Amino acid sequence: MAGHSQYKNIMHRKGRQDKIRSKIFSKLAREITVAAKAGIPDPSANARLRLAIQNARAESMPKDNIERAIKKASAADGENYETIRYEGYGPSGVAVIVEALTDNRARTAPVVRAFFAKYGGNLGETGSVSFMFVHVGEIVYPLAKTSADAMMEAGIEAGADDVTSDGEHVVTCAFESINEVSTALAAKFGEAESVKLVWKPTVMAPITEFEKAESLMKLIDALDEDDDVQHVFTNADIPEEIAAKLNPE
Template sequence: MGRKSAKIAARKGAADKAKGQVYTRALKDVFLASKSGSGDPDTNFLLKVAIDRCKKFNVPKDNIERAIKKGQGGDGAGYEDINYEGYGPGGVAVFVETSTDNNTRTVANVRSYFNKVKGSLGQTGSLEFVFERKAIFTVPVANVSDADEFELEMIDVGAEDIEVDAEFYEVSGPVESFGSIQKKLEEIGVTPEEATLERLPLNFKAIDDEDTKNQFFRLIDLLEEDDDVVTVYHNLEKTKNGNNKRVILRSPFFIHDI
């Protein structure tokens, strides 16, 4: 294979990997929405949002239906949500959300990923003062007809902060406001791009050494490739193009955050 062909193959491989990550995350959102409510998108608003996102990224219909069935317990297995907290290379805090039918398998896998990069898995609650949980709704600007009225309605139902750029509103509030914001969006006929409970860093940790940084990203990749892992959060210091939640569905081929 020539040098040019090798570069093309490498780029295609990276794009295929990123596309696979988007598929995996989108389907996990379908599974979680189905698990937390009904399997009917007409009565489960979060499931409708998750399915719409899958369709946007051309996730096959059969995969979506399997994720819904899995969430409803159709495979006969019971899943529980378990979180893991630890520190990766450079002392960066890493919070891992999982949904598993075999906790013994999941904890062994997660621990092995931290060990491979000389990180450490901590006790539950060890990152209590590193992350705070927030309700986050990402709404396309095109879905909002009156910006001022929309912002007032969001504040009335508990939103603490509303940011907007050329494409999206990001509405955030305390966890307790999730249901009221969701209900108001349904009432006014506005469908969000994403509706999630996220863990946002309260402080950040910088990594200056490139080898350490590469090891950190290796840990994140290992975690995200695990079928039991739902979302990975960290407090690596952001750059101008950074984002502390690694999976960014609005940018499907954006692999790393710096």
């Protein structure tokens, strides 16, 4: 289980497993608030806010929650969040990138560092592993939306760099182009299942021991449960037989 599909499997594992709505909504709301504060509270004129709202809708976040998160951006006593990226190595030398939104980096950094240490990894400096990834836009549609050929044609016409249709349609583009590409695809196919900026690995790290893979998943789960952590990406390459044991159906 290698390459892009495995990276997506790991990245989204927790979201698929338990869907703890309050936790998901809390993180989505934080991103909406930060996006609204970074620009203006109008999604038609604020690309980051538009993407945040689209992903909130994809998770069935109620409209009232979305509007409340936008209004929070203009509150005089609102928190001031900053985006921080942490990088390090997990078990078996797997590269891990953690994106966080925090109002107190003195609180977040020690927690992230402790998780790495607890599960056999170590937190590094910024840039220590990101050179093994590319920062790209990723637009996902269900396979039932259209044919692989139609999605490929539309993606290329919209300016995408790559389109794959294995389990789902995944359109990849330069991160600077995500709004233009997603808007063009939405005009043709409707709103996507998700529109996100992701760290996609260019170099994979194989894990051949079940214990190491299990420790990595525990690290990802622990990070994902933290309120300040928004996204976790890795370059783990886990064989099918080990992946099946980690996540039995």
